Amino acid sequence: MKVLLLSAYDAGSHRRWRRGLVAALPEWDWTVLTLPPRYFSWRVRGNSLSWGRGEAAKILQQPHDLVVATSMTDLATLRGLVPSLGGIPAAVYFHENQFAYPRSDRAFQSVEPQLLNIYTALAGDLLLFNSEFNRSTLLDGARQLLKRFPDHVPPAICDEIEQKSRVLPVPLDDSLFTGPAPTATGPDRDAPLEVCWAARWEYDKGGERLLGILQGLEEGQVNYRLHLLGESFRNSPGEFATIRREFAHRLGRVGFLPDRRQYLEILARSHVFLSTAHHEFQGLAVMEACALGCSPLVPDEQAYPEFYPVTSRYRDVREAVDKIGRMAAGTALCPSPDFSGYAWQRLAPAYRDCLAGVASMS
CATH class of the missing domain: 3.40.50.2000 (Glycogen Phosphorylase B;)
Structure with a gap:
């Protein structure tokens, strides 16, 4: 199976997770694209532009059986910029979500990172979370945010996200x-x-x-x-x-x-x-x-x-x-x-089953 793995903000834990995933499933043909973990606001909003219209565009247009993306990836926009990706099943791994972060007085306050979480969740076919706390705070936060908007908010958005989500922790080194x-x-x-x-x-x-x-x-x-x-x-x-x-x-x-x-x-x-x-x-x-x-x-x-x-x-x-x-x-x-029980050798079968299952949706 040909898998495209996208890590849009390749910080330490994200990097170790995607390297561990590739090593744990060596029978699959992996293509990995990453972006460096700096300039957070630009990275989370601009990764689709960097990839979709950058040097990686040709790689994105190649045939793949599955896309695996971290939650920092602007998957909805990327699928719009590269239409062929829209026909490929996609799994999104949420290491974190933007609803449960403590506020910093030094950070510019914007709902856009939270909206990007919602758009990426809607664009994915399978959503994996490293903990129930992560999953539940995203769902609760999304419900609260959507209530703040004045009109034309479609119903059941969070129900759709919840139905295709499950918890699968980041494994530990064997x-x-x-x-x-x-x-x-x-x-x-x-x-x-x-x-x-x-x-x-x-x-x-x-x-x-x-x-x-x-x-x-x-x-x-x-x-x-x-x-x-x-x-x-x-x-x-x-x-x-x-x-x-x-x-x-x-x-x-x-x-x-x-x-x-x-x-x-x-x-x-x-x-x-x-x-x-x-x-x-x-x-x-x-x-x-x-x-x-x-x-x-x-x-x-x-x-x-x-x-x-x-x-x-x-x-x-x-x-x-x-x-x-x-x-x-x-x-x-x-x-x-x-x-x-959290070692890669113990959790690799669960990752294989989940990802192979979503790939079979094509």
Whole structure:
């Protein structure tokens, strides 16, 4: 089967997903087009123009049996610019949706990214979501947005989207599960609790919540070491600079680690993986940490309740501080959920069945 795979904003998790998908289904003939993850507003609105009238236009016009696109792809417009694509079945993978993002004071507020989600969902024949939280927030958000428009809003748009959607998580690398199953263990006597935090240093990842937790740990004289990992940017929130300055005595590794092996080694030797994110549609970093034996500690919101027991979740900064303090004091760590069922080798058959099924619609 000839498959055209379109990743319109090929950020880290999107890139790993589409590479994993191609590797998991090697019997299919893949053609992959990507666009770099920068200039967000232009990319999500202009990808159809870049591809449909750019150098890739000839590739799009070639015969394919199936189109697989990420939700950043403006599939409706692209099918209009390249009419031959309209006759090819299309599956859309939603890593995220534009309805559940926390608002930033620095971002220009527009409903256009949300409308693009709706148009792409309507243009696809199969919609795959990485979590039920992702699926339900798109549907709820779309219903609320459509109610705001004054007239000529067709009924049952969201019903149409819901009927062709299903949840299929982003798989984890098989290599995370090749050794014996790790067990969560606490620090040795008098040794610090090793805590890992890893995410983009941006407003939606909860820098202010992390700062509040660290301040609480200091007040409680908790013995811990923090590995503060992730990519920083010129406009990263000031809380991260404050953490580096005021908690330097608590920091282990800091910043982005381009060597993935180094990153996984830090996860493997950490006791706790802490998330403070204000939006998360699946949370691959936490799942990877669990696969390597970390105890997860995540907010009691977003997608996390789907994947983690209440003992691994916190409702506010105070509860997070209390749980970390008890773990540092020698209380048994919460067991890591078993995510071996999320390995590529376990989920590849489900991907094959879903995509082959939509391809047979032609």
